[in-house]
Amino acid sequence: MVIPQKAIDSVNKNKIGLKGPLATPVGKGHQSLNLALRKTFNLYANVRPCRSIEGYKTPYDDVDLVTIRENTEGEYSGIEHVIVDGVVQSIKLITEVASRRVAEFAFRYAVANGRKSVTAVHKANIMRMSDGLFLQCCREAAEKFPEVQFDEMYLDTVCLHMVQDPKKYDVLVMPNLYGDILSDLCAGLIGGLGVTPSGNIGENGAAIFESVHGTAPDIAGQDKANPTALLLSACMMLKHMGLGTYGSKIEKAAFEAIKNKETRTADLGGKATCSQFTDAVCRYVD
Amino acid sequence: MRIKQIYPTYRQTRCLHYSQSSLALSSAKEHSPLVGTKPVNTVTLIPGDGVGAELMGSVQMIFKQIGVPVQWEELFVSETSSSRSASLDDVLKSIRKNQVCLKGVISSGHGVSGVSGELETLNMKMRRALDLFAYVVHAKSIPGLLTRHNDLDFVVVREQLEGEYSALEHESVPGVVESLKIITRGRSERIAKFAFDYAIKHGRKKVTAVHKANIMKLGDGQFLQSCEEISELYPSIALETMIIDNCCMQLVSNPWQFDVMVMPNLYGNIVDNIAAGLVGGAGVVPGENYSEDYVIYEPGARHSFHEGVGRNIANPTAILLAASKMLAHLNLHHFSSALSSAVYEVFKSGKVRMRDMGGQATSIDFTKAILQAIRL
Numbered sequence: 001m002v003i004p005q006k007a008i009d010s011v012n013k014n015k016i017g018l019k020g021p022l023a024t025p026v027g028k029g030h031q032s033l034n035l036a037l038r039k040t041f042n043l044y045a046n047v048r049p050c051r052s053i054e055g056y057k058t059p060y061d062d063v064d065l066v067t068i069r070e071n072t073e074g075e076y077s078g079i080e081h082v083i084v085d086g087v088v089q090s091i092k093l094i095t096e097v098a099s100r101r102v103a104e105f106a107f108r109y110a111v112a113n114g115r116k117s118v119t120a121v122h123k124a125n126i127m128r129m130s131d132g133l134f135l136q137c138c139r140e141a142a143e144k145f146p147e148v149q150f151d152e153m154y155l156d157t158v159c160l161h162m163v164q165d166p167k168k169y170d171v172l173v174m175p176n177l178y179g180d181i182l183s184d185l186c187a188g189l190i191g192g193l194g195v196t197p198s199g200n201i202g203e204n205g206a207a208i209f210e211s212v213h214g215t216a217p218d219i220a221g222q223d224k225a226n227p228t229a230l231l232l233s234a235c236m237m238l239k240h241m242g243l244g245t246y247g248s249k250i251e252k253a254a255f256e257a258i259k260n261k262e263t264r265t266a267d268l269g270g271k272a273t274c275s276q277f278t279d280a281v282c283r284y285v286d
Numbered sequence: 287m288r289i290k291q292i293y294p295t296y297r298q299t300r301c302l303h304y305s306q307s308s309l310a311l312s313s314a315k316e317h318s319p320l321v322g323t324k325p326v327n328t329v330t331l332i333p334g335d336g337v338g339a340e341l342m343g344s345v346q347m348i349f350k351q352i353g354v355p356v357q358w359e360e361l362f363v364s365e366t367s368s369s370r371s372a373s374l375d376d377v378l379k380s381i382r383k384n385q386v387c388l389k390g391v392i393s394s395g396h397g398v399s400g401v402s403g404e405l406e407t408l409n410m411k412m413r414r415a416l417d418l419f420a421y422v423v424h425a426k427s428i429p430g431l432l433t434r435h436n437d438l439d440f441v442v443v444r445e446q447l448e449g450e451y452s453a454l455e456h457e458s459v460p461g462v463v464e465s466l467k468i469i470t471r472g473r474s475e476r477i478a479k480f481a482f483d484y485a486i487k488h489g490r491k492k493v494t495a496v497h498k499a500n501i502m503k504l505g506d507g508q509f510l511q512s513c514e515e516i517s518e519l520y521p522s523i524a525l526e527t528m529i530i531d532n533c534c535m536q537l538v539s540n541p542w543q544f545d546v547m548v549m550p551n552l553y554g555n556i557v558d559n560i561a562a563g564l565v566g567g568a569g570v571v572p573g574e575n576y577s578e579d580y581v582i583y584e585p586g587a588r589h590s591f592h593e594g595v596g597r598n599i600a601n602p603t604a605i606l607l608a609a610s611k612m613l614a615h616l617n618l619h620h621f622s623s624a625l626s627s628a629v630y631e632v633f634k635s636g637k638v639r640m641r642d643m644g645g646q647a648t649s650i651d652f653t654k655a656i657l658q659a660i661r662l
Contacts, residue, residue: 188535
């Protein structure tokens with residue numbers, strides 16, 4: 001399965017895209033389509049702001065962090081070999097170029113969005129060369145942005161503290177796999193993938209914003225789905241495009257709709273259908 | 287069906303958590319107070335880095351006061367202070383002789399090639415030499431220690447010899463580093479079997495295999511396949527599979543669904559720490575390392591807590607619960623349950639509380655409270 005040329009041309013022309021979920025089968029032969037998209041458009045950073053949603057109670061009230069994940073290499077290189085029968089080798093690739101690029105993006109993002117600190121998440125005590133290189137690039141980027149505080153922390157320590165006291169964290173930058181896991185962990189803290197926005201930033205201003213939940217084939221076509229994730233991703237997109245005032249307006253309206261049990265969707269414990277929720281958001285925007 | 291192929295290999299495999307009497311002990315002695323009796327069991331003791339020495343002090347103090355028949359063979363082992371450390375050979379010799387070890391956390395240090403100049407950490411070397419393939423963290427909520435999720439009781443089984451921790455890295459071209467993750471059928475089957483055996487022995491109902499086979503199709507695909515094949519040998523235990531990112535999300539939103547979990551190395555590291563965080567932090571969860579012949583008990587979340595050194599603030603619960611599990615393993619069940627009951631009682635009564643419970647008690651205060659609560 002390959003991305004159709006028309007899609008590629010469209011994104012290259014418009015530079016900005018909004019995407020829904022794409023399914024990846026487990027353990028089958030071909031490479032993930034999501035991965036292919038990232039490689040084709042060189043989307044090197046995945047950004048996921050996680051903020052506790054007022055009106056949707058989880059055991060964690062005070063989450064306000066951003067995970068920035070290197071999106072092109074690391075453990076997701078897709079390079080695996082069967083060395084001999086029963087022995088598999090998967091290659092994790094870390095390059096200076098990609099590490100530097102995502103590290104500098106993290107700091108620029110922090111500055112642009114008024115965030116105070118960037119924490120590099122790694123396992124350089126175990127993967128000494130690869131994560132060591134990533135860490136080194138983060139340290140060098142930190143020197144270029146002295147106004148932003150820089151920390152480094154082991155992945156397991158972050159996980160340990162994240163589930164106890166998430167308000168410690170601000171912007172987190174990390175290689176691919178850790179980013180995947182941590183960003184989902186953080187999404188779990190605020191209410192799951194149904195309410196988490198995500199943006200993929202490429203070079204030259206290109207960006208694709210997407211909802212990161214699954215395709216949910218079991219509820220497709222029944223007007224049950226929660227559009228919050230996609231809606232918030234669209235707001236992120238507007239902010240990226242310089243249309244921040246619109247983005248914030250819609251975001252606020254969406255949070256109002258979630259606060260009210262009548263207009264919340266079923267997955268958040270409410271009574272509304274997808275279209276009822278949408279109507280409510282439209283009403284609140286006015 | 288590959289059952290016939292797998293089973294012959296495992297006929298010979300003894301899993302240490304089976305053997306009730308692998309160590310010669312006179313169980314008659316364990317029921318009476320043993321102050322003054324000659325100790326029967328020698329256990330290797332490795333204080334480790336950070337707050338390790340202080341915490342071991344708590345264990346040794348309590349054991350001495352209540353007369354536990356254990357003799358310690360203490361070895362200072364450190365990767366970051368390697369000049370003062372016992373040699374790896376000495377450590378291995380001791381553990382092979384005593385078969386049981388209680389240890390603190392040994393820090394690995396980091397940066398390119400760490401402190402030792404080698405890619406493999408001292409911890410990894412030890413585990414490989416002793417074939418400690420399974421790491422078990424029992425995440426159990428402690429009544430009286432309020433957390434966001436209470437009444438948890440699940441077990442994380444982690445394969446700890448291969449996977450991402452293979453220490454096979456090289457710079458193929460300047461600025462490009464390759465790190466190899468190795469998954470083998472043999473080790474995957476072994477850890478899967480361990481998990482299912484553990485489930486049977488402890489009356490558990492379900493094993494959840496955690497993986498990322500949608501991305502690492504061959505590597506984690508192999509792990510998953512091994513779990514599925516082994517599960518066929520255990521029709522009374524349910525097998526569930528879950529992708530690691532979803533697993534993390536489930537852990538923070540609905541952790542009560544988990545029973546026994548099995549996974550490769552790195553995911554194990556992550557889930558161990560999430561589990562510890564859920565039930566109260568690194569200070570309260572014990573960990574057990576198993577090979578076919580040896581067991582090493584240590585604090586579950588493996589954090590040396592450097593910041594706490596010398597401040598008398600480290601929580602001794604994790605190492606005391608680990609010591610309690612060790613006592614059960616040594617067939618000193620009376621002492622084992624007396625110790626763990628005392629720990630639970632101190633938490634429940636809430637009179638002596640450490641920092642992580644919102645109180646001001648020091649490590650020594652807490653240790654004394656536990657000692658006072660022991661009923662033999």
